[in-house]
Amino acid sequence: MRRSKLALPALLAASALVLSGCATTSGELTLTVPEVPMKAELGAFEGELNIVNWAGFVDPKWVDPFTAETGCVVNNRDAGTSDEMVTLMRTGEYDIVSASGDAALRLIVGGDVAPLNMELIPNFSDEIAEGMKGQIYDVVNGKPYGVPIGRGANLLQYNEDVTGGEPESWDIVWEADSPYAGKITAYDAPIYIADAAVYLMYHKPELGITNPYALDETQLAAAVELLQQQNGIIGEYWSDAVAQITSFVGGNTVVGTSWEILKKFAAQDNLKTTLPKEGSTGWYDTWLLSSTSPNSNCAYAWIDYTSQASVNGAIAMNFGMAPSNIAFCATDADTQAHCDQFAAEDEAFWDQVWPWTTPIEECVDGRTDVKCTSFQDWTNAWVTVKG
Amino acid sequence: MSAIQKVPNRPLSTYLHKRPTTRLIALLALPMTWLVGVYIISLALLLVTAFWFIDPFTSKVIVGFTIENFVNIFTVPAYFATSIRTLGIAVAVTVVCIAFAIPLGIFMAKLARPWVRNLLAVAITLPLWAGYLVKLLAMRLTFTEEGLVNWLMAPFGINGPGFGIPVTILTLVYLWFPYMALPVFTAIRQLPLNLFDASADLGAKGWATVSRMVLPLITPAIIAGSVFTFSLSLGDYLAARFVGGKTQMIGSIIASNINLNPPVAAAFSMVPIAFVVMYLMIARRTGSLERM
Numbered sequence: 234m235r236r237s238k239l240a241l242p243a244l245l246a247a248s249a250l251v252l253s254g255c256a257t258t259s260g261e262l263t264l265t266v267p268e269v270p271m272k273a274e275l276g277a278f279e280g281e282l283n284i285v286n287w288a289g290f291v292d293p294k295w296v297d298p299f300t301a302e303t304g305c306v307v308n309n310r311d312a313g314t315s316d317e318m319v320t321l322m323r324t325g326e327y328d329i330v331s332a333s334g335d336a337a338l339r340l341i342v343g344g345d346v347a348p349l350n351m352e353l354i355p356n357f358s359d360e361i362a363e364g365m366k367g368q369i370y371d372v373v374n375g376k377p378y379g380v381p382i383g384r385g386a387n388l389l390q391y392n393e394d395v396t397g398g399e400p401e402s403w404d405i406v407w408e409a410d411s412p413y414a415g416k417i418t419a420y421d422a423p424i425y426i427a428d429a430a431v432y433l434m435y436h437k438p439e440l441g442i443t444n445p446y447a448l449d450e451t452q453l454a455a456a457v458e459l460l461q462q463q464n465g466i467i468g469e470y471w472s473d474a475v476a477q478i479t480s481f482v483g484g485n486t487v488v489g490t491s492w493e494i495l496k497k498f499a500a501q502d503n504l505k506t507t508l509p510k511e512g513s514t515g516w517y518d519t520w521l522l523s524s525t526s527p528n529s530n531c532a533y534a535w536i537d538y539t540s541q542a543s544v545n546g547a548i549a550m551n552f553g554m555a556p557s558n559i560a561f562c563a564t565d566a567d568t569q570a571h572c573d574q575f576a577a578e579d580e581a582f583w584d585q586v587w588p589w590t591t592p593i594e595e596c597v598d599g600r601t602d603v604k605c606t607s608f609q610d611w612t613n614a615w616v617t618v619k620g
Numbered sequence: 621m622s623a624i625q626k627v628p629n630r631p632l633s634t635y636l637h638k639r640p641t642t643r644l645i646a647l648l649a650l651p652m653t654w655l656v657g658v659y660i661i662s663l664a665l666l667l668v669t670a671f672w673f674i675d676p677f678t679s680k681v682i683v684g685f686t687i688e689n690f691v692n693i694f695t696v697p698a699y700f701a702t703s704i705r706t707l708g709i710a711v712a713v714t715v716v717c718i719a720f721a722i723p724l725g726i727f728m729a730k731l732a733r734p735w736v737r738n739l740l741a742v743a744i745t746l747p748l749w750a751g752y753l754v755k756l757l758a759m760r761l762t763f764t765e766e767g768l769v770n771w772l773m774a775p776f777g778i779n780g781p782g783f784g785i786p787v788t789i790l791t792l793v794y795l796w797f798p799y800m801a802l803p804v805f806t807a808i809r810q811l812p813l814n815l816f817d818a819s820a821d822l823g824a825k826g827w828a829t830v831s832r833m834v835l836p837l838i839t840p841a842i843i844a845g846s847v848f849t850f851s852l853s854l855g856d857y858l859a860a861r862f863v864g865g866k867t868q869m870i871g872s873i874i875a876s877n878i879n880l881n882p883p884v885a886a887a888f889s890m891v892p893i894a895f896v897v898m899y900l901m902i903a904r905r906t907g908s909l910e911r912m
Contacts, residue, residue, distance in 0.1 A: 323680070343679075469783050476861070483761070483767060485783065612881060
């Protein structure tokens with residue numbers, strides 16, 4: 234299992250504002266977050282660094298040179314889900330985490346992570362992809378909390394032998410009259426509710442959803458209704474990457490949610506991915522620093538080190554996602570091919586993707602007249618969807 | 621004289637012989653430390669956690685008291701349906717295991733030649749040697765759309781069951797069958813052969829012999845086996861995840877809440893415990909437990 238991605242709420246909100254044409258930044262949206270001091274200047278290295286990360290983000294190939302350079306010995310633990318990351322970070326035993334936006338905003342509003350002093354991270358530069366800067370999941374109230382690592386979109390994967398062409402719309406996984414009923418897969422996590430919301434934004438504008446991570450109770454109920462309709466035509470839900478791949482390869486699934494990297498692993502010419510007209514959701518990963526980290530100098534050094542093109546690109550290629558540092562793409566033919574496959578430099582593509590963001594009670598679309606549903610509500614709703 | 625000589629040779633025995641309480645403590649210290657210290661306390665902590673709740677904003681656990689988590693099990697339709705579904709699956713797994721184990725046990729114990737019996741014994745226990753996840757993935761590959769079952773059935777124009785409740789039950793039977801087959805086989809083996817002769821002499825046909833002689837005598841073994849198949853099925857969640865399609869079991873709810881909402885997970889982990897306790901109480905009323 235590589236990992237289960239959940240929600241990246243903050244990121245989503247920022248892109249939502251961009252998409253809806255409001256000339257605004259996430260700075261205008263004010264969320265209540267605990268006051269956590271920011272590091273002013275770097276000191277001596279502590280000799281140790283403890284990381285919670287997605288599998289493939291920490292590898293001897295780039296850890297060893299880092300340790301040789303700084304003397305910081307890296308201990309890491311692979312997490313399976315965003316929820317596990319949050320739980321582990323709250324133990325206080327880890328200095329940094331490679332959180333997805335669904336975990337990031339929870340950690341920020343919980344006061345578990347500290348704002349970052351970007352002057353101490355010179356490698357965070359113009360080379361970072363535009364679409365990964367200043368997103369709500371890691372920049373809150375104008376303060377940066379995260380440094381982007383990479384991103385991936387939740388795409389519609391289809392078996393071309395069966396569909397006979399590229400589907401234009403997500404309707405084949407949502408509508409009860411889908412020709413592929415019983416052969417449909419969907420991502421098994423509460424954050425998948427946002428995918429229903431993205432579909433509703435396009436097809437039911439009267440619901441007034443402007444951000445799939447800012448749903449009031451009526452909007453959430455509409456999304457749940459759509460998900461329950463989908464439950465009738467679902468073959469299986471997936472959270473395990475291997476299970477998803479075998480499901481597509483074995484013919485149990487014809488269409489459904491996927492990641493570019495899973496299609497690559499499936500290695501079948503008849504399996505293709507597409508970004509339908511409604512747009513989609515995606516996971517954006519960032520380094521976050523624990524607010525109680527005793528090794529913050531090593532942590533800053535690590536975040537800076539992994540933000541340079543070569544290391545950031547190596548992580549992205551190792552995991553199978555678009556790197557945040559797009560200067561990496563021009564390194565050689567291989568890296569350019571990787572960037573092209575994962576659309577690393579194609580901002581028009583990412584404009585249609587809503588980054589996972591933790592839904593919280595304060596509406597991340599900026600509405601103040603209603604209370605939005607929190608991730609807890611989504612978790613409870615998800616159980617009722619699956620029945 | 622000889623008794624006096626033995627005293628210095630075995631000081632520990634002498635010491636314990638005079639002190640029955642110390643003897644008892646020494647005997648039970650290790651198992652009780654394990655049972656109370658690790659098992660009972662962690663269960664108690666689980667029960668306590670079930671009354672806590674979480675902050676909806678940060679999803680941090682808050683120590684307090686609410687019975688809402690338990691009320692929800694009954695009032696949220698999805699939770700209740702999942703509990704009943706899981707109970708049904710566990711009962712089905714147990715029934716299928718019993719149905720397989722009795723004829724197999726009679727054949728192995730009374731009819732098979734020794735080498736066949738040994739071969740079958742190895743075949744039954746063999747799956748126990750493989751990793752749990754390996755077995756699940758094997759079942760997944762077997763029942764996949766282009767897998768073995770559909771390939772075998774294709775000539776007859778039959779398409780096997782897709783991933784869902786039936787395949788989940790079959791998979792759990794595959795996982796837990798040895799726990800039923802072995803005690804049933806051992807129990808049947810202990811039945812004297814002349815009981816079968818006597819049954820035949822009295823005019824009983826095969827079915828009457830099984831139902832009126834074998835079954836009552838091996839009921840304790842069946843109960844012992846079913847405690848395993850029933851309780852292991854109740855707690856399982858990976859089978860539902862890998863071969864269940866969209867099937868949700870109690871374990872699925874616990875697994876998806878273990879990080880997000882530990883109090884709900886804790887409350888739900890009481891459901892299988894309640895089912896097993898109810899089952900044991902029913903078994904006790906039949907008197908089978910005393911003979912186990």
